[in-house]
Amino acid sequence: MLTVRETSSRNVFVLDGVWDFKVDDQNSGINDRWFTGPLPDSQTMAVPASFNDVVTCTEARDHVGYLWYQREARVPRGLGEDRLVLRFGSATHSAIVWVNDTEVTRHEGGYLPFEVDITDVSGSEGETFRLTVCVDNRLSWETIPPGYMKKDSTGRERQFYYHDFYNYAGIHRSVKLYTRPADHVENVTVVTEIEGTTGIVNYEVVVAGGADVSVRLLDASGQQVAEASGAKGRLSVPNAHFWAPGDGYLYTLEIHAGEDVYPQTVGIRTVEVRGTELLINGKPFYFRGYGRHEDNIVRGKAHDNVMMIHDFELMKWQGANSFRTSHYPYAEEVMDYADREGFVVIDETSAVGLNVGIGGGIATAENKLKTFSPETCNERTQAAHRREIEKLIARDKNHPCVVIWSIANEPESFTEESREYFAPLAEAARKADPTRPVGYVNVMLATPDNEKITDLFDVIMLNRYNGWYVQTGNLADAEAALRTEIDGWLKNYPGKPIIFTEYGPDTMNGNADLYRRPWSQEYQIDMLAMFHKVFDSYPEVIGEQMWNFADFSTVPGIMRVGGNKKGMFTRDRNPKPAAYAVRERWLRMREEL
Ligand code: GCB
The missing domain is CATH 2.60.40.10 (Immunoglobulins)
Structure with missing residues (x-):
């Protein structure tokens, strides 16, 4: 699907702003046909925004189910024989859209665009129509990412999932009307x-x-x-x-x-994995950067140009040259901006948390389940995952910034079932784009001894937390374990490059510690330095993307103090002391190029 552009033949009307909004606390709005008139007892909501941190009531914030949005829009004058298209940058996680009383489209998947031609239902030039959108924030075993729901002791539905970032929802990206000729x-x-x-x-x-x-x-x-x-x-x-x-x-x-x-x-450029190198225009490239999140105070996962430009300025300040769109496709504006700023991107699907062995960053008690089974991630999940891969590649294939497709983050990858699940998906990605390397991001439970799918991919992408989740506070043991593991990967896959796509400790900004223990700013400096020393001793390691660019909002958990604190920057984008240490390294590396 093409990005919306204003041209001499196409007019664009942005529908962002203040919409009517209602949290459907009984999830009854579809049966009660709320799309046939003004939303009952509505409040207002900004579009784009995650609704969650805008509302003040906890029950509304954590609502599981439908969210209703409504506004009036106008058929542009001068439309003539052209077609009128309604387009959403994203609606998380699924949406039904009505123009007046007519349902015009449904879409599943919370991080990719969708559009529909509404010329025949929106009315005559200059007339207004009622636009109603019902967004559903629920995750099931058959959505990407997956999740499940469970009633609590009060009978209230709760949403669970196996990833740690908070399940922000709403209309997260711009809504546009645009015109185009019939041909x-x-x-x-x-x-x-x-x-x-x-x-x-x-x-x-x-x-x-x-x-x-x-x-x-x-x-x-x-x-x-x-x-x-x-x-x-x-x-x-x-x-x-x-x-x-x-x-x-x-x-x-x-x-x-x-x-x-x-x-x-x-952008005229080439990308190729040759031996243990990734070549851009024939030259070896070393990734310096981070895994990131679309995450901001109050806005949640909404795209915001102010924050986007500021984040790129911070990345440049630090000497980064790349990032991964962990753990879902980012706004099209971000991809355009990465192109023009010359940033290199590992582009990831929203397939995160296909792994019952992890949850909210730690093993959960619910784990009597298997990840891949008819009751959990099954054929329908795989079909949804394939669609997400194909749609991501369709959206981003022309971006020079994208050099690797990451088809999943930390899925289970050490069972026979995982191989059956992933083999066709790796193939689907290659078929959709034969020109770029394909990878997946490996979790620390999947080691060179037990992992079963790396041969399906071009690069090895590792998330490792030696010194944090394991060997906590003991960097000597952490270093030894890390080296042993890299040696294992090199032995099993001597021809593949390794990129570290996550590493780093949680760090409470301002927590200074003479003894440099975990959670302190000193420990973040030390642990990152240990990883960097190890990377520098392996030519096969071709990238360091630490976790995370900035602190971000998560599900509540005993390991999360007001969110995930592994950022180089705080959630409001102030550098932690480690950011300066890393900056020194990255600027030096940039100079040495
Ligand atoms: C991971 C996940 C990431 C988490 C991180 C952590 O491995 O990929 O989404 O936020 O660990 O901090 O636990």
């Missing part, structure tokens, strides 16, 4: 190559309707550097300015299909 550009795939100093742009356009296609490639200053006609082609750019880490140079492929014009940004 229009529906999709485009761009694959770039490099031949010496020449950049090659292979493109393939899908058109709705019968219009002929022509394309122009413009450089960053708007000068045309190549052109072609036909829905498929190969453009050559002599002396091209390649996209590279830290140099987010972008061309624009201006696509013309009949009256429609659509601009697709293009």
